[in-house]
Amino acid sequence: xxxxxxTYARWDVTPLKAKGAYLTAKDGKEYLDFTSxxxxxxxxxxxxxxxxxxxxxxxNFWHTSNLFQIDLQEEVAKQLTDASGLDLVFFGxxxxxxxxxxxKLARKATGRTKVITFIDSFHGRTFATMAATGQDKIKxxxxxxxxxxxxxxxxxxxxxxxxxxxxxxxxxxxxxQGEGGINEGNADFLKEVEKLAHENGxxxxxxxxxxxxxxxxxxxxxxxxxxxxxxxSVAKAIANGFPLGAIVGKxxxxxAFSAGSHGSTFGGNPVALAAAKxxxxxxFDEKFLADVTAKGEKLNSLLTDALSGVDSVKQLKxxxxxxxxxxxxEAGPFVTKAREHNLLILTAGTHVLRLLPPLNVSDKExxxxxxxxxxxxKAE
Ligand SMILES: Cc1ncc(COP(=O)(O)O)c(C=O)c1O
Numbered sequence: 492x493x494x495x496x497x498t499y500a501r502w503d504v505t506p507l508k509a510k511g512a513y514l515t516a517k518d519g520k521e522y523l524d525f526t527s528x529x530x531x532x533x534x535x536x537x538x539x540x541x542x543x544x545x546x547x548x549x550x551n552f553w554h555t556s557n558l559f560q561i562d563l564q565e566e567v568a569k570q571l572t573d574a575s576g577l578d579l580v581f582f583g584x585x586x587x588x589x590x591x592x593x594x595k596l597a598r599k600a601t602g603r604t605k606v607i608t609f610i611d612s613f614h615g616r617t618f619a620t621m622a623a624t625g626q627d628k629i630k631x632x633x634x635x636x637x638x639x640x641x642x643x644x645x646x647x648x649x650x651x652x653x654x655x656x657x658x659x660x661x662x663x664x665x666x667x668q669g670e671g672g673i674n675e676g677n678a679d680f681l682k683e684v685e686k687l688a689h690e691n692g693x694x695x696x697x698x699x700x701x702x703x704x705x706x707x708x709x710x711x712x713x714x715x716x717x718x719x720x721x722x723x724s725v726a727k728a729i730a731n732g733f734p735l736g737a738i739v740g741k742x743x744x745x746x747a748f749s750a751g752s753h754g755s756t757f758g759g760n761p762v763a764l765a766a767a768k769x770x771x772x773x774x775f776d777e778k779f780l781a782d783v784t785a786k787g788e789k790l791n792s793l794l795t796d797a798l799s800g801v802d803s804v805k806q807l808k809x810x811x812x813x814x815x816x817x818x819x820x821e822a823g824p825f826v827t828k829a830r831e832h833n834l835l836i837l838t839a840g841t842h843v844l845r846l847l848p849p850l851n852v853s854d855k856e857x858x859x860x861x862x863x864x865x866x867x868x869k870a871e
Pocket of ligand 1: 585586587588590613614615616665669670698699700701702726727
């Protein structure tokens with residue numbers, strides 16, 4: 492009998508070891524991992540340079556508290572602000588915590604309470620971020636939600652115009668909805684959202700928790716559309732598997748997050764930051780990011796060829812190495828079949844297969860994954 496709450500529909504795979512793009516299970520089965528811990532291990536499993544940085548920090552100190560000056564916090568904050576064009580960072584431990592911080596900051600800075608989010612978005616599982624999430628299934632059974640949030644359709648300006656009012660603190664969205672189905676906000680729409688929000692005195696919060704840290708071929712997905720957010724939230728891949736989250740925001744917001752206004756015991760943990768410093772140093776590099784774009788194009792073009800004429804495939808979606816394959820049927824059974832063929836992939840929404848390989852995936856690994864996927868989808 493398990494002593495865990497049954498909150499996860501777990502796979503029948505017990506990891507023993509994982510290195511690069513491969514995961515070996517306790518039963519000896521070896522899997523090609525195109526999940527990257529759900530967009531967390533963007534440099535693959537256990538990269539040597541990150542491991543070394545963590546080992547060094549373990550020798551120095553593990554935790555002191557945020558009463559101390561932590562050099563690593565300043566160093567990683569500089570990496571994040573340099574890469575995003577924003578100014579100031581607050582560190583937490585997870586994506587939901589980062590979004591909580593963003594929502595609190597927007598409300599305090601504007602003195603307004605409403606936050607507009609998008610239908611089919613996913614922003615986390617805490618009480619506020621669950622309410623922010625535009626999917627009913629996440630909220631079922633938890634009683635009345637916070638009334639702070641109003642939900643509008645992606646790529647539909649009329650809905651947004653109707654929702655924006657003098658009490659709107661912020662509009663918060665993912666540039667590409669990850670959990671919701673790899674749904675991309677088109678650049679013109681997002682630009683207009685930003686313009687309308689700013690004209691209304693509302694902030695723009697972009698949730699880069701799944702799309703950020705190089706996943707789409709730029710440090711952050713908002714940069715493809717040339718947006719100018721007030722706050723972005725990041726987590727997942729920031730420390731390649733160590734728990735860390737952050738918001739990065741404009742300097743004008745500093746006063747609203749003055750001493751004593753927000754905090755976290757573990758937020759900005761030095762061991763996680765040592766991993767983050769090395770991870771960001773590797774990923775926020777022009778050549779590395781150009782390679783992500785090239786690999787994304789390769790994966791896309793091989794999938795296009797291999798899946799052309801497969802009836803159950805509707806379209807390919809996504810950007811860089813965040814790839815969705817929209818199906819006519821439910822995606823779940825194909826994820827199981829791929830696993831039986833030693834390939835780990837995910838669903839997004841009900842009808843989309845989601846591929847999130849490590850960003851340093853090799854051409855050979857891409858070819859292998861496409862061969863397995865084509866066999867699985869054609870065998871239907
Ligand atoms: C876009 C987005 N926001 C927020 C979260 C929540 O992050 P966490 O699970 O670290 O709290 C996720 C997690 O999947 C996510 O994809």
